[in-house]
Amino acid sequence: MFANLVRCLTRLPGQLLGRNPFRGDCLPSRVKLIHFGSGRGTFPFPHPWNYDRPIEILESYFWNSENETGGGQHNRFLDVPGFAPILVTRDPQIIRAITTETGDKPGQFDRDTLPSTGIARATGNDTLLYSNGAIWKSQRKLAASPFGKTTLFQPEMFHEFAETFRHTVLKRLEVLRQHLLSSGEKSVRIPLEPEIKAVMLEMLTNSFFGTTLSYDEIRNCYVPGLERVIEHIVGDTVKNKLGIPVWKLPSLTRGMAQTKRDFACFEALTDHVLAARNEGKGLWKQFKSDVPNEALRSNLKVFLAGALEATTSYASWAVAHLARHPAAQEKVWEEVKSLEDYSPEHLDAAKYLGRVLDETLRLTPSLYFLPRQATVDTWVDTADGRKMFIPQGTHVLLDVWHANRHEDHWGTAVAGYPAVDFAPERWEHLAAAGRASKDVLHFGFGHGPRVCPGKHLGQLEVALVVGALLKMFRLRSPVAEYRVKAGVSTKPLDGTLVDLELR
Numbered sequence: 001m002f003a004n005l006v007r008c009l010t011r012l013p014g015q016l017l018g019r020n021p022f023r024g025d026c027l028p029s030r031v032k033l034i035h036f037g038s039g040r041g042t043f044p045f046p047h048p049w050n051y052d053r054p055i056e057i058l059e060s061y062f063w064n065s066e067n068e069t070g071g072g073q074h075n076r077f078l079d080v081p082g083f084a085p086i087l088v089t090r091d092p093q094i095i096r097a098i099t100t101e102t103g104d105k106p107g108q109f110d111r112d113t114l115p116s117t118g119i120a121r122a123t124g125n126d127t128l129l130y131s132n133g134a135i136w137k138s139q140r141k142l143a144a145s146p147f148g149k150t151t152l153f154q155p156e157m158f159h160e161f162a163e164t165f166r167h168t169v170l171k172r173l174e175v176l177r178q179h180l181l182s183s184g185e186k187s188v189r190i191p192l193e194p195e196i197k198a199v200m201l202e203m204l205t206n207s208f209f210g211t212t213l214s215y216d217e218i219r220n221c222y223v224p225g226l227e228r229v230i231e232h233i234v235g236d237t238v239k240n241k242l243g244i245p246v247w248k249l250p251s252l253t254r255g256m257a258q259t260k261r262d263f264a265c266f267e268a269l270t271d272h273v274l275a276a277r278n279e280g281k282g283l284w285k286q287f288k289s290d291v292p293n294e295a296l297r298s299n300l301k302v303f304l305a306g307a308l309e310a311t312t313s314y315a316s317w318a319v320a321h322l323a324r325h326p327a328a329q330e331k332v333w334e335e336v337k338s339l340e341d342y343s344p345e346h347l348d349a350a351k352y353l354g355r356v357l358d359e360t361l362r363l364t365p366s367l368y369f370l371p372r373q374a375t376v377d378t379w380v381d382t383a384d385g386r387k388m389f390i391p392q393g394t395h396v397l398l399d400v401w402h403a404n405r406h407e408d409h410w411g412t413a414v415a416g417y418p419a420v421d422f423a424p425e426r427w428e429h430l431a432a433a434g435r436a437s438k439d440v441l442h443f444g445f446g447h448g449p450r451v452c453p454g455k456h457l458g459q460l461e462v463a464l465v466v467g468a469l470l471k472m473f474r475l476r477s478p479v480a481e482y483r484v485k486a487g488v489s490t491k492p493l494d495g496t497l498v499d500l501e502l503r
């Protein structure tokens, strides 16, 4: 507290004089807090009237950046006297350097907790997602084994999971197939996001964590409950300045009473998962730890809500892109039409599906920015030999969304196709040009010590859902352009509306 006050006062003179607190050869340039007449869409910070447009907030940092040639083209900052500076970067080399240098070692960056205060109020402060330093390290160790590639892809174990996952997905697709057949029409138009969401939650709770929840409970109770909890979290982060958790407030309005019921539903779902642990079901067989259930509760809530959001977003985007690219869809279908077994070898062999999934995460990353905070005054060194000085306390937003769709980094000159196009062939072009994978990072699962621990599980689930869906149906989008909604993650604004036709 005292140290923060001293830092704030030391910073103040420079801030009042308008000095640039950053240094180095990729110097960020200043963004104005208020910029009347500039045509900028919104203010460069979240407030109750713009928090539901986070991509526009990030965009506001790069307003008119095309007129710049130096470091300011991809690195911008806001420095309001009395507050810590905010740096937004869409430079992949800086993003890579900072994610590599995030962890529990002295001087490394922390994950910035500011944008996830709502998540912490809903789940707990000690989760793998929210904590830093020693607590984060111990949580990370605990999660390493059950989610790790070696456990998940160990042949016997993998087979059991893949089978239960496949079974779940096929059962749900059969319902869609029956729906289409009973309509008597050649095709039926439906928003696929709710279907994808229910399958993702069912795979996570029943197939992975070993609960025996019915599809009806999942689809009609837990999915809508969790959806509303996640929506609440987004608003709560910006609006709840006093930091009072929802369950401590009286149910004065119908909305408040509903939110409390939704939080109770989230607890009940976590109780089911913990009960499965007591019975040694599902993944719990691999979890060799005697930590009490209560010590796992907050992390389980993060896994349930976070994994549901991220996997739904990823699969929904893949479907949304393929429904707008019939040729790419046919190529994936050729690969998966005779695939019965989604073993790691078969998935590796489905090369084009892999490129579609990579391209999906590049163009429309589920987590569209990664928050960091400088714990000390830091010099960041990029792999291409540049340097940036970042002062202690700076809030850093690694703007993956805009980095991944900028022509300088992923455009025709570099990757053979315009950066804003969905082009799975881009990855062939990059491979043929001899670009090493470490030099073409899309950060869809993060990077460095805080990379996503659910990456392998998530990839498997998404490949299964997308592969099985394409095997059974031909998909077409009724609208050529996609639009984006963003909250905790990004998703297609139209709920992934498609015309389904049986193959």
Ligand code: HEM
Residues within 6 Å of the ligand: 111, 128, 129, 140, 302, 303, 304, 306, 307, 310, 311, 314, 366, 367, 370, 371, 443, 444, 445, 446, 447, 449, 450, 451, 452, 453, 454, 455, 457, 458, 459, 462
């Ligand atoms: C397949 C879709 C998924 C995507 C696109 C995704 C994306 C990400 C990204 C980008 C990060 C890094 C955040 C940062 O660096 O600040 C992350 C971290 C994390 N993810 Fe995922 N994720 C997915 C699935 C999952 C699943 C299935 C789980 C768990 C069951 C999970 C649990 C987590 C956790 C706990 C963290 C925080 C890790 C740490 O800070 O050490 N994710 N995820």
